[in-house]
Amino acid sequence: MQILPLKGMKEISGKEIGVSDWFPIDQERINQFAHCTRDNHWVHLDEQAAQKGFFGKTIAQGFLIVSLLTHFHEKFMVIPEGAVMAIYYGMNKIRHLSPVTVGSMIRDRIILARVEEKSRGRILTTVNHTVEIKGSKKSACYAESMTLFLTQ
16 A cells, blocks of 8 residues: 555556466355355356256356456555545446456456546546466456545
């Protein structure tokens, strides 16, 4: 995490701010996410059926991968000086480019894409996330997330 003046944030806009550690995607995590979200599709949960399916094993839910972006980003977050609150503002774009099969390791490559002063005391950041799969040339996911900072 970095705390910077607005000018400093704008200077690193467009640059990579971090790459997360590798993170395991195991069947238990997939099962727990399915239980929580009621996404009980066989491609996520039925290991025998998935072996005969297109991917050869179960795959993680796309929203599971997106939900991990907060965890990946936390360590590398760039926060404006004087911030008293950060509010999740939304997503501009999410693309699931390749399935994440059970047993995979993933990580997030993070770029601070844009920093905008919206009004006095409100700063909106856009962060680009590229989730990579260890050993794969194709990324799992690309997403643009936005955070609104309220400053004093």
